[in-house]
Amino acid sequence: MEDENVTSTPSTPVQRLRHRKRSSTEVFADGDRVNASPLLVNDRNKYKSFMVRTYSTLWMIGGFVLIVYMGHLYITAMVVVIQIFMAKELFNLLRKAPEDKCLPGIKQLNWHFFFTAMLFVYGRILSQRLANTVTADQFLYRLVSGLIKYHMAICYFLYIIGFMWFILTLKKKMYKYQFGQYAWTHMILIVVFTQSSFTVANIFEGIFWFLLPASLIIINDIFAYIFGFFFGRTPLIKLSPKKTWEGFIGASVTTIISAFVLANIMGRFPWLTCPRQDLSTGWLQCDADPLFKAEPFTLPAWIPEWFPWKEMEVLPVQWHALCLGLFASIIAPFGGFFASGFKRAFKIKDFGDSIPGHGGITDRMDCQMVMAVFAYIYLQSFIVSQSVSVDKILDQILTNLTFEEQQALFMRLGNMLKDKAMMGYS
Amino acid sequence: MEDENVTSTPSTPVQRLRHRKRSSTEVFADGDRVNASPLLVNDRNKYKSFMVRTYSTLWMIGGFVLIVYMGHLYITAMVVVIQIFMAKELFNLLRKAPEDKCLPGIKQLNWHFFFTAMLFVYGRILSQRLANTVTADQFLYRLVSGLIKYHMAICYFLYIIGFMWFILTLKKKMYKYQFGQYAWTHMILIVVFTQSSFTVANIFEGIFWFLLPASLIIINDIFAYIFGFFFGRTPLIKLSPKKTWEGFIGASVTTIISAFVLANIMGRFPWLTCPRQDLSTGWLQCDADPLFKAEPFTLPAWIPEWFPWKEMEVLPVQWHALCLGLFASIIAPFGGFFASGFKRAFKIKDFGDSIPGHGGITDRMDCQMVMAVFAYIYLQSFIVSQSVSVDKILDQILTNLTFEEQQALFMRLGNMLKDKAMMGYS
Structure with missing residues (x-):
């Protein structure tokens, strides 16, 4: 146990930092180098970084496409796996090995709260669909309806158990550490877990509402990197010295255009646009929502003067996609700044080291979480409530x-x- | 500014502690004395403490009864005022004056988040009633309906403003303090503000559902104090050395009996039992819910052998009251233990000094918050969903x-x- 904690998996922020420094070939990919040369174009290290990061990005995109093809339940499973990894990375971040030794069960308590939160959040999101899935069997249906009815009470009961467990295991001289851990666990559950769970709510409203926002963040990340790589000269924000205005603006334009184009492409597949009312994985059919039916759009007067186009076919959802694109490129990056600032405040380089060239999974998910919540609220406020x-x-x-x-x-x-x-x- | 921060209102935990020590006549009322004599019966200081605490308790109860008599909106206003005081006490707790000087606007940011949370939580709880209140006026009704429809989006927008404000005002070398403040603000909003807001949801389901739980906590507090005062010998938990098993058990029995009796009394006033569907303060009438209609209850066989009673009249709600009483006396005190532990961990005596003999408002509300959430979940899971x-x-x-x-x-x-x-x- 001991040598595992000290040598191979560094468990305190400071140990983690030292561990990083030792592996000197490692690339600094994500804007955490403090003394970055202002002329990013002439940076040497970054070519190697570029290759490593490109490989793992391609792998991730491949896996992602496969999972989307397989459907709602598989995407949900992917989200859950990512959430568990993130929770693991983050729980470990503030953990101190010597203190933990005197406190048996503190790890289990964290996971108890995690699974209680999971039951609560997914119960709320998926209960309706679960009920729809089991309607065929009278007994099962009554059982599930009962569980749904008492869902809140059950989760509360589990939470209270955790709460009492926490209080009854408080140890003298450890109070501060234990309260710190308690607060940290709750912050993770709220900021990371609950936020990322909105993704699942979006998935079942139609994969479109998960896939488009997630793609826009990925596109924005990639193009911020590419534009920054080739043209980056003006630093954007002190928090992330590798981010440049050139990258930010180039990525914004690309993302907004991509949003408009991608929405048109994705909007044509019923697999992506139909909401799913149950938890099966079978084929999906629905009457296309008016949002996804092409409408003629008259182009502004100056375009026909120069080009041979007067009208084009536009899906109404493409206008909504523009809003998503705007948010993904202007506001969502603040999720990344927040994570950078947090890492600087607590002097950690990455939240983990699961993805070569990218850092931990949490490092890749910062903007995704902000985006998922926005997509959910946008969808519920301006789209779903209008139609269904x-x-x-x-x-x-x-x-x-x-x-x-x-x-x-x-x-x-x-x-x-x-x-x-x-x-x-x- | 400076001398205010340093001399009259101590703003860091350590300053606060020193400030306390200086006022040597102050009584140690709430279980935070570390070297308490094991024989509490022979404690000298406690007679003075008893008087101070009794006076302010009586004043509080008087004010409370008046407000309950005035109705739902006034009780809600009282809750909001208490919440603002609690937030103030708690925001100040982790604040450091020198750091705050370099960070203009950090106070405002906290309150921005507070009012966003308020708009969000109360919007969810009261929107339905607000809509019912304005149905007479077509224009106002449409306006309110619109606001309700976009309530989530509006709150999200406000939150995002706060979030960006936070990131754009991050200052080098202050990161850690600022992230600490951010986390602290969020913990307060979730643990204290959101929890206590459940009270308001209960009020509008019928004052009964606010008054009974709150009274049970007060009764439990008072009788734990009285029983501990006269019979307290065996310390209960290390976290609060002034709490004794005698107080705990005596209070539990008293609370459970009180719950049964009080429910019968309160259950007879329509003012307390009728839910309110709008935000007016006028007279309230409703068909009594079956819960509040007396039913004959056959006493167990051994009672008629000794007493001249065979049957008694019981309101069904009295059985539910027993559950509330059990929770109020067994589980809710853990809210108090949690607060005690927290105070010990961060070496503070009280969260504030608003109530003579009691400490800050937060010190009196710890168990109330736990109870309010329980009452809400109990009500929604086992009572409301069955009937309305x-x-x-x-x-x-x-x-x-x-x-x-x-x-x-x-x-x-x-x-x-x-x-x-x-x-x-x-």
């Missing part, structure tokens, strides 16, 4: 009410509508 | 859907019910 809230309420009625209650609701709604119609209210 | 979910869904339909959508929903629900009835599904 009737379906949502119907779903609610069918899952939560008994047959008698459904009938009662039907009668009362009927009476209300009659009254309104008579009052001329519309 | 038809009303809830109807509310949702009337606020979120247009008249046409309401009609569409009515038709589809009708068809579904017809199909089910034909299948013999019930």
Whole structure:
């Protein structure tokens, strides 16, 4: 145990930093070099970095495409695996081996909270779909409905167990460390876990709403890197000395254009655009939402003067994609700045070392998390609520009410509508 | 500025501690004396402490009763005021005056996050009632409905502003302090603010659901103190050396009995039991929920042998009150232990000094917050969902859907019910 903690896996920030320094061939890929030459174009180390990073990027993109092709459940599984890795990286970050030895069970407690959070968040997101999946079997359906009904109480109960466990295992002279760990665990669960879980909510509204935002972040990252690599001269922000204005602007333009184009391409596959109402992996069919039906768009007057185009076919979703593109290129990078600042504040180079040339998984996910939340809120506020809230309420009625209650609701709604119609209210 | 920070209001934990020590007449009321005599009965200081604490307790109870009498909106206002005081106490706790001087706006940023959280949480809890309040005015109704629809997006936008503000004001060499403050603010908002806001959700389900849990915590506190005062000999937990097993057990029994009795008394006032569907303060009437209708209860066989009673009248809600009483006396005190442990870990005596003999407001609210969340989850899981979910869904339909959508929903629900009835599904 001891030598594992000290030599091979460094477990405190300081040890971690030393460990990094020892492996001198390692490349500094992610803007954490403090004395970076202002002329990034002439940086030597960066060619090697470029190759390493390109290889692992290509591998990741390949795996990603395969998983998207396999469908909602597989993407969800991928998200969960990433979340577990991130939690592991982050839990380890503030852990101190000598203190942990005096505190048996502190690791398990972290994971207890993690799985409670998981049950709570995924329960909220997926309960409806789970209920839809098991409707065929009366017994299972009643069981699942019951679990859903008491979902909040069950999670609360689990949380209270963790809370009491924490208090009853408080040890004199360790209070500060233990409270620090408690706060840290909760921050991770909220900032990292809960944020990234919005991804799953997006997936089931249609893979489109997961794939487009995630792709835009990747595109923005790649092009910020490429533009910075070839043209980078003006540093952007002190927090990340390797980021340049050239990279930022080049990437923004590319990302916004890509958003418009990608939305048009992705919007043509029902596999991507249809929401999934259950947890199966089978084929997906739906009436295309008007968002994904091509409409003619008259181009501004000056274009026909120069080009032979007067009109083009546009899917309405492409306008929404522009908003996503704008956010992905202007606001989401702040997620990365936040992570950089955090790493500087606590003097760590990367959150982990799982991906060659990229650092830990958490290092790659910082902007993705910000984007996932935005995509969710955008989708729920400006898209879903406009089109399918009737379906949502119907779903609610069918899952939560008994047959008698459904009938009662039907009668009362009927009476209300009659009254309104008579009052001329519309 | 400077002398205010240094002399009159101590702003770091250490300064705060020194400040406390100087005022030597101050009583140590809340279990933070490290060298407490094991025989608490013979403690001298405690008689003075007892008087101070009794006076302020009586004042608080008087004010509390008046506010409850005035109604939902006033109670809500009281909760909000308490929350603001708590946030103030807690924000100040980890603040360091010299660092703050180099960071203009760091205070405002904390309050920006606080009010964003407030808008978010209260928006979720009260939006439905707000919409009900303004139905008379068509224009206002549409405005409020619109705001409710984009409530999540608005709050997210405000949050993002705070997030970018934070990142853009990061200053070299201050990173660690600033990230610490950021994390601390978020912990306060989640642990203290969000938890305590559940109280408001309870209030509008019926003052009963706020008043009974809050009273049980107060009763448990008072009787733990009284029993500990007169009989306390066996220390309960190292975290709070003034807490004794005698106090704990005496208080538990008293609290559980009080819960049963109080529920019977409170359950007879429609002012306390009726839920309020809007934000007015007017008179309240409703058909009594079956929970509050007396039922005969046959006493166990051995009682009639000794006493002249065979049956008694019980409101069904009294059985639920027993659960609340159990929680208030067994689990909720862990909220207090948590606060004690936290104070020990960071070497502070009290979170503030607003209430003579009690410490800060936060010191009195620790168990209340745990209780409020429990009451909310208990209410939603085991009580509300059983009785009024038809009303809830109807509310949702009337606020979120247009008249046409309401009609569409009515038709589809009708068809579904017809199909089910034909299948013999019930």
